[in-house]
Amino acid sequence: MITVNGLRKRFGPTTALDGMTFTVRPGQVTGFVGPNGAGKSTTMRIVLGLDAADAGEALVDGHPYRALRNPLRHVGALLDASALGPGRSARNHLLWLAHSQGLGTHRVDEVLHEAGLTAVAARRAGGFSLGMRQRLGVAAALLGDPPTLLLDEPFNGMDPEGIIWMRGFTRALAAEGRAVLVSSHLMSQLEDIADRVVVVGRGKVIADASVSELLATVSDGRVTVRSAAADTAAAVLADGGGSVAATGDGALVVAGLSAETVAGLLSRHAVPFSELAAHRATLEDAYLELTQEAVDYRATIPGEAR
Amino acid sequence: MTGATNVTGLADVTAFANTLRAEWTKFRTVRGWVLATVAGAVLIVVFGLQPGMQGSCGKNGPGSECRPPVGPGGEEVTDSFTFFHQALTGDGSVTARVTGLTGQLSGGGPDRPRQGVVPWAKAGLLVKAGTGQGSTYAAVMLTGGHGARLQYDYTHDLAGAPGAVPRLVPGVVPGGGTRNEPRWLRLSRSGDTVTGAESADGVRWTTIGTARLAGLPATAQVGLFVTSPQYTEEVHDGLASGAMGGPSLATGTFDHLTTGDGWTGTAWQPDVIGVRGDGPATGAESLERTGDVVRLTGSGDIAPEVAGAGGLGVSISQTLVGTFAGLIVAAVVGCVFVTAEYRRGLVRTTFLASPGRARVLAAKAAVVGGTMFVTGLVAAAVVVVLGQRVLRSNGVYVHPAPTSTEIRVIVGTAAVLALGAVLALGLGALLRRGVTAVTAAVVLIVLPYLLAMTVLPADAARWLLRVSPAAAFAVQQAAPEYPQVESLYTPVDGYFPLAPWAGFAVLAGWAAVALTAAAVVLRRRDA
Numbered sequence: 094m095i096t097v098n099g100l101r102k103r104f105g106p107t108t109a110l111d112g113m114t115f116t117v118r119p120g121q122v123t124g125f126v127g128p129n130g131a132g133k134s135t136t137m138r139i140v141l142g143l144d145a146a147d148a149g150e151a152l153v154d155g156h157p158y159r160a161l162r163n164p165l166r167h168v169g170a171l172l173d174a175s176a177l178g179p180g181r182s183a184r185n186h187l188l189w190l191a192h193s194q195g196l197g198t199h200r201v202d203e204v205l206h207e208a209g210l211t212a213v214a215a216r217r218a219g220g221f222s223l224g225m226r227q228r229l230g231v232a233a234a235l236l237g238d239p240p241t242l243l244l245d246e247p248f249n250g251m252d253p254e255g256i257i258w259m260r261g262f263t264r265a266l267a268a269e270g271r272a273v274l275v276s277s278h279l280m281s282q283l284e285d286i287a288d289r290v291v292v293v294g295r296g297k298v299i300a301d302a303s304v305s306e307l308l309a310t311v312s313d314g315r316v317t318v319r320s321a322a323a324d325t326a327a328a329v330l331a332d333g334g335g336s337v338a339a340t341g342d343g344a345l346v347v348a349g350l351s352a353e354t355v356a357g358l359l360s361r362h363a364v365p366f367s368e369l370a371a372h373r374a375t376l377e378d379a380y381l382e383l384t385q386e387a388v389d390y391r392a393t394i395p396g397e398a399r
Numbered sequence: 400m401t402g403a404t405n406v407t408g409l410a411d412v413t414a415f416a417n418t419l420r421a422e423w424t425k426f427r428t429v430r431g432w433v434l435a436t437v438a439g440a441v442l443i444v445v446f447g448l449q450p451g452m453q454g455s456c457g458k459n460g461p462g463s464e465c466r467p468p469v470g471p472g473g474e475e476v477t478d479s480f481t482f483f484h485q486a487l488t489g490d491g492s493v494t495a496r497v498t499g500l501t502g503q504l505s506g507g508g509p510d511r512p513r514q515g516v517v518p519w520a521k522a523g524l525l526v527k528a529g530t531g532q533g534s535t536y537a538a539v540m541l542t543g544g545h546g547a548r549l550q551y552d553y554t555h556d557l558a559g560a561p562g563a564v565p566r567l568v569p570g571v572v573p574g575g576g577t578r579n580e581p582r583w584l585r586l587s588r589s590g591d592t593v594t595g596a597e598s599a600d601g602v603r604w605t606t607i608g609t610a611r612l613a614g615l616p617a618t619a620q621v622g623l624f625v626t627s628p629q630y631t632e633e634v635h636d637g638l639a640s641g642a643m644g645g646p647s648l649a650t651g652t653f654d655h656l657t658t659g660d661g662w663t664g665t666a667w668q669p670d671v672i673g674v675r676g677d678g679p680a681t682g683a684e685s686l687e688r689t690g691d692v693v694r695l696t697g698s699g700d701i702a703p704e705v706a707g708a709g710g711l712g713v714s715i716s717q718t719l720v721g722t723f724a725g726l727i728v729a730a731v732v733g734c735v736f737v738t739a740e741y742r743r744g745l746v747r748t749t750f751l752a753s754p755g756r757a758r759v760l761a762a763k764a765a766v767v768g769g770t771m772f773v774t775g776l777v778a779a780a781v782v783v784v785l786g787q788r789v790l791r792s793n794g795v796y797v798h799p800a801p802t803s804t805e806i807r808v809i810v811g812t813a814a815v816l817a818l819g820a821v822l823a824l825g826l827g828a829l830l831r832r833g834v835t836a837v838t839a840a841v842v843l844i845v846l847p848y849l850l851a852m853t854v855l856p857a858d859a860a861r862w863l864l865r866v867s868p869a870a871a872f873a874v875q876q877a878a879p880e881y882p883q884v885e886s887l888y889t890p891v892d893g894y895f896p897l898a899p900w901a902g903f904a905v906l907a908g909w910a911a912v913a914l915t916a917a918a919v920v921l922r923r924r925d926a
Contacts, residue, residue, distance in 0.1 A: 142754045143747055144925040159754040162410060163417070170751055176744035178429060185428035193421035193752035195413070233748070 094119055094272050095140055095168075095241060099149035102135055102296075109135045110146070111296035117274045119240065122267045124287030125276040128384055132296040133276045134172075137245050141170055153241060163194045169234030170243040174226035174250070179219025183210055183229050186218050187236060194237050201236070208232035209258070223250030231262070241272045248282050260286050280380035290376070292383050299383050307379045316347045316355045319368035326364045333358040344368075418753045418762040426766050429739075432732055436770055439728030439816070440778035446721020447782035447789075454712070454795035465796040467704045467711060468533030468673070470553040471614055475711075475798060477628070478532035478553075479673035479699025481684045482525065484622025491662025492587035493524055493621050496601065497541050498692075499652035502627055505645035515647070518544030519885050520627040521701070522651025524586040526593055527620050528612075532673045537610040538624065538701065539584045539595030543649070547582060548883075549595035551610035553703050556883040559597050559607040587660060591615050601655070621658075622667060625651040625697035631708075631887050650696040673699060704798070706878040707892030712796025714878035715808060716893035718786025722812055722875065723845055723852075725778060729771045729816045730840040733823030736767050738833035747926050756921040760828060764914060767824055768817040775813035783809055800877040811874025811899060818903075818910045819844050822868060825913025829920055843909075844868045851890050860889070861896040868909045870895070873902025 095117040102110040110132045117123045125133055138144040140151040142158030153161065153168050161167050177186050187201045205211050208228040213221070218229060227247060234242055244263070248256050263286050267273045277283055283290060290307055292300040300307060320326040320343060327337045327345055335350040347355055352371035359366050426432055456465035470476040487493075502516035523540025537551035547559030583598040591612050596604045627649030658664060669686040687694040706714040740746035753759050783805060787797050800808070823840035830836040847867035851860035864870050873895035880888045888894035895902055 138747075138925070141751055143750055161754065162414060164754055165752055172747060172751075173744050176748050178425070178739065178743065178745055180429045180431060181425075182428070185424070189421045189424035189428065190748070190752055192424050193417050195417045 094154055095243075095274065096152045096155075097136060097140065097149075098151070100136060100139055100146045100151060101148040102132075102139065102144065102146050108296055110139075110149075113149070113293065113297055115291045115298055115301050117241065117272045118289075119272045120267055120270045121288040122263055122273045122275060122283075122286050124280075124283035124290040125274050125293070126280050126283060126290060126380060127278065127293035127299075129278050131293045133278075133293060134245055136293075137170070137172065137243055137274075137276065140243065141168065141172070163237065165190065165194045165237035165239060167237070167239055168241045168243060169237060169239040170245075171227070171230040171234045171247055172243075172245050174223060174230040177218045177226070177229070179217065181218055182215050183218050183221070183232075184214040186229065187232060190233055190236055196236065200238075204232040204235045207235060224252055224255045227251055227255065227259070231259075239271070242266055242274070244273070244275045246276055246278070248277065248279075256282075280377045281375075284376045292380060294384050300379075304376060308376065315372040316350060316352045317344060317368070317370045317372060318347060318355055318359070318366050319344045320359070320364060320366040322364055325362075326359060326366060329358055329362045329364055330355060414753070414755065415758055415762065418755075418758050419765055421752065422759070422762040422766045426736065426770065432736065435728055435732050436774050439725040439732075439771075440774040442724040442728065443719070443721040443775070443778040444782045444785075446724060447718040447786035452713070452717065452790060452795050453793050454790075456712070456791075456794045456796045458794040465712065467796075468531075470533050470703070471535045472552060472554060474554065475704040476533055476553045477673075477700040477702050477704050478534075479697075480521075480525075480624045480626035480671075480701055481686065481695045481697030482530065482620070482622055482624050482670045482672050483667050483686060483693060483695055484525070484527075484530075484620045484624075484670065485664050485666045485668060486618050487621045487658065487662040487664060488618040489661055490587075490589050491621075491658060492585055492660040493526075493658050493662060494583065494585045494601075494655065495524055495623060495653045495657070496581050496583050496655040497522055497651060497653055498581040500541060500543060500649060502543065502647055502649040504630060504647045516543035516649060517627055517630045517647045517885065518542065519700070519702075519883065520625075520647065520649035521548075522625045522649065522653070522695070523584050523623070524595075525620075525622060525624040525701075526586055526588055526615070528615055530620055530670060530672055535612045535614040536701065537586065537593035537595065537612055539586050539597065539607060540624075541582055541584070541651075543627075545883075547584070547597040547607060549608040549610065550701070550883065551593065551612060553701065554881065555610065556881075557595075557608035559605065583655075586621075588615075588619070588662075621662065623651070623653050623656060623693060623695055624701075625649055625695040626699045626701060627697060628700035628702065628885060631885060646698055648696055648698050650694055653693045653695070654691045656691075656693060669695075671697070700884070702884045703879075703881050705881060705884050705886045706798045707889070707894065708887050710884075710886050712798060713790065714798045714876075714893045715783055715787060715800045715805060716875045716877045717790060717795075717797070718782050719779065719808070719812055719875050721782070722779075722815070722872070723848055725775060725816055726819045726848075727841055727845050729775075729820040730823040730844050731837050732771070733767050733820035734827035734836040734840050735833055736763060737824055737827035738831060738836050741831040742833060750926045756926075757918040760824075760914065760918050760921060764821045764824055768821045771820040772813045772817035775816035776809065779809040779812040798878055804877050807899060808875050808877055811871075811903060814903065815871045815874060815906060818871065818906050819868065822906070822910040822913050825910065825917040828917035829913065848872055857889050864890055864902070865896050866905070868906045870897055870902040871906035873897045874899045 097113055097115050100110045100113040113136050127133055139146045191201050205214050208231050210228055247259050263273055289303050291298055323343045330337050330347050335347040338346045356369055457463055467475040468478050500516055500522050502520050504513045504515045520543035521540045523538055525538040527536035528534035535552055539549050541547055549557040583601040585596045587594045593610045595607045598604045627647045629644055630647050631644035671684045685696045704711050706712055790797050826840050827836040847863040848869035851863050876893055876895050878893055880894050
């Protein structure tokens with residue numbers, strides 16, 4: 094469990110974080126998404142005690158990271174997969190990390206297996222591809238069997254097979270009851286794995302909502318309906334509270350009503366219709382819409398930052 | 400979950416132990432660092448064992464072995480002088496007046512010796528167990544430049560009242576003026592206690608000091624003596640510096656030689672004790688006696704034998720000439736142990752695992768310092784023991800050092816390597832960039848030593864070896880410096896301006912400052 098509350102950080106004239114506030118809860122994958130430079134990595138570094146915030150606090154299980162004994166048993170983090178000694182073998186890289194937490198070689202062998210690195214454990218980590226380094230980073234994050242995981246851009250440099258593995262892996266971690274924060278600058282990568290999404294821009298949270306809530310706001314209830322009696326249908330739907338626009342050739346675009354309501358109204362009034370399609374927005378649409386207005390955005394989305 | 404804020408001493412100890420173990424695992428799993436550490440030790444040994452220095456001891460057939468006499472304290476001594484003496488038994492006193500002290504130096508060409516009295520030319524009264532070299536003695540004397548003294552058993556030296564005799568300018572005295580102010584000297588024996596006194600008029604006496612000579616037999620040789628040691632001068636010619644010198648002669652003029660207080664006898668005999676047989680002064684020793692006036696001419700010294708260019712042979716420090724190479728390696732490894740992490744960003748992983756940054760720094764210092772200490776200890780022990788053999792087999796006289804000194808030199812050398820690496824580690828953490836940090840560390844730690852040992856004038860060298868981290872090389876000084884023996888006490892000859900552990904403390908101070916600064920900066924800096 095991670096609680097980030099009112100983090101502020103400046104690098105010279107640049108405001109990196111401007112009141113960043115959100116929570117990462119157990120049993121969920123929380124997507125942490127925003128354009129490059131939005132403050133995702135800075136937030137993660139502050140949570141992990143690497144950088145100091147100018148104001149605000151970031152707590153792991155209720156404590157600042159630097160106060161944790163054996164912190165890797167509380168939080169596993171994958172930050173920069175290339176941050177390793179190139180001369181050390183994968184196994185030795187994990188071994189010193191294990192020793193730092195009072196863990197032994199047994200645990201090292203376990204996480205090597207979990208990350209699918211057993212066969213290359215004795216090879217120099219400096220010779221690894223980026224995808225293999227990501228796996229090594231994941232193994233390092235799992236070393237302390239932590240209840241919380243922070244994965245910064247875990248899909249970077251991975252081949253399709255690796256991405257599928259990483260997605261399944263992330264879901265499985267949350268299913269085990271762990272709190273998982275996955276950052277990405279591409280919303281599409283989070284579409285199928287995140288339960289909840291924290292969208293950030295310019296150092297603060299733009300939206301903090303479940304995936305379905307986020308989709309609902311963007312898809313906005315627009316429904317396309319095609320009817321032989323287009324005029325009657327338009328009248329019925331307008332009476333029912335929708336705003337209706339005709340697009341010609343018998344098609345109507347209805348806003349303000351769900352697809353189910355549209356179907357119910359037309360059926361009750363015996364208006365024939367041949368096609369009814371809810372306009373389904375993607376998470377990507379929602380994200381683009383949100384981040385385009387990042388500067389002055391004042392959302393009405395539940396759970397949004399103050 | 401374990402308690403996160405349960406800060407107890409035991410938890411701190413455990414946390415440090417875990418960090419220490421992690422850092423040790425890190426160190427030993429990089430093959431380059433392990434190989435470099437071993438290579439540093441090998442360099443120290445190779446430098447010490449290579450046959451770079453040659454000598455003539457034992458190289459020219461029987462009789463050419465260098466076996467200086469050994470004094471009562473077990474130290475090698477010089478014991479050469481002209482002696483006008485007789486055997487006297489029991490307690491008593493002997494008195495004489497010194498009316499002149501003149502001398503000659505070699506160096507002006509064989510035909511034209513320069514006139515001059517060296518500061519430690521000696522003329523006075525001597526009581527000695529026998530005429531054998533190295534036997535116990537006490538002597539009261541006038542010197543060329545250091546006034547009246549009481550010296551005994553080679554290493555002890557007591558000064559008379561300051562100003563009793565005009566103190567001449569230290570160094571070689573040009574002109575070698577005859578003294579116009581006669582001084583009276585007296586030596587009194589009571590059991591194994593010998594007292595020296597001086598007087599301007601032979602009436603009012605001033606005691607210079609008392610010597611207790613445990614090994615003085617009931618019948619001892621008593622009489623007048625004159626001797627004059629080798630003189631040495633430091634020579635600086637542009638960037639080249641060196642030393643020149645040679646034997647010197649002194650002539651003391653005495654009168655009023657009398658015995659009393661129990662000693663009686665007038666059977667004075669001239670003798671030349673311990674002619675080394677290799678100096679131009681040989682054969683110049685002489686005795687002239689005209690009525691009451693005795694003129695003795697002598698060359699040599701009654702003093703401890705010192706190592707170095709101005710003395711005989713070398714000390715065991717010579718075997719450790721390769722320490723600088725090991726120190727370069729230690730500095731590089733110390734720097735890289737931290738800068739390599741900055742280069743790859745690994746330092747962030749390190750601080751994730753151990754958020755206490757001062758703790759990480761301390762663990763790194765312990766690992767790199769401990770490693771360097773152990774390998775340095777092995778290298779120094781090997782090279783000090785074997786290097787002495789190599790030097791001796793090359794004909795170089797090596798002053799044997801007491802075991803305690805050998806241990807101090809060996810352990811001290813290992814500690815210098817350890818702290819050098821720790822200082823470099825601190826610089827690495829401060830500067831972060833490998834090349835910058837390594838350059839800074841080598842310039843700060845090793846370069847002062849190399850400059851002091853090669854091109855720098857002695858004064859600049861001594862100054863550098865007081866203030867720079869290289870002051871710690873003082874732990875390698877094995878031969879003591881004697882103020883009563885004029886010699887070249889230069890770093891090249893194994894003499895350092897600070898006492899061994901004082902010099903070491905300078906390095907320790909540098910390391911402590913660097914490590915503290917690094918800890919403060921690490922705590923404040925975003926990783």
